[in-house]
Amino acid sequence: MAKTLDGLVLSPVADQAPGQVGTRTRFTYHEEQGRIWAEYEGGDVVRGHLVGTREGDRLDFRYVQLKTDGGTSCGHCVSTVVELPDGRVRLEEIWEWESQEGSGTSVVEELPS
Known part of the structure; x- marks a missing residue:
């Protein structure tokens, strides 16, 4: 199993559609006994x-976000944790909105220290 996500800061490697998570978004992960959670913000996401x-x-997680235009949205995501050759973590994600139409894939990576 790859290293713990606890305390790691990750960011998308590419921008998604307008109004969504993008390269300026930062995720701060926490992990304890098989439970994960994170806060994120940046770009079009206020919180x-x-x-x-x-x-x-x-x-396997659900997400909810508040956007700069005041709208909210939520969805479900399944990610695979990959350890990169330099020791950083990558998450390869398959996601689907639950509050609106749409689904896709994305990649987030641990920021270099």
Whole structure:
């Protein structure tokens, strides 16, 4: 199993659609006994939270966010934890909105220290 996510700061490697998470968004992860949670903000997201579980290298969580235009949205995501050659963590994500139409994939990586 890859290293703990606790205390790691990750960021998307590419921008998603307008009004969503992008390269200026920062996720601060926490992990304890198979439970994960994170706060995130930046770009078009004023405040976001995710909460879920980790089993091995698989994360399963739901997310909710407040955007700069005052709108809110939520969804579900399953991620695979990958350890990069330099020791940083990458999450390869498959997500789906629950509050609106849309789904896709994304990649977030631990920021270099």
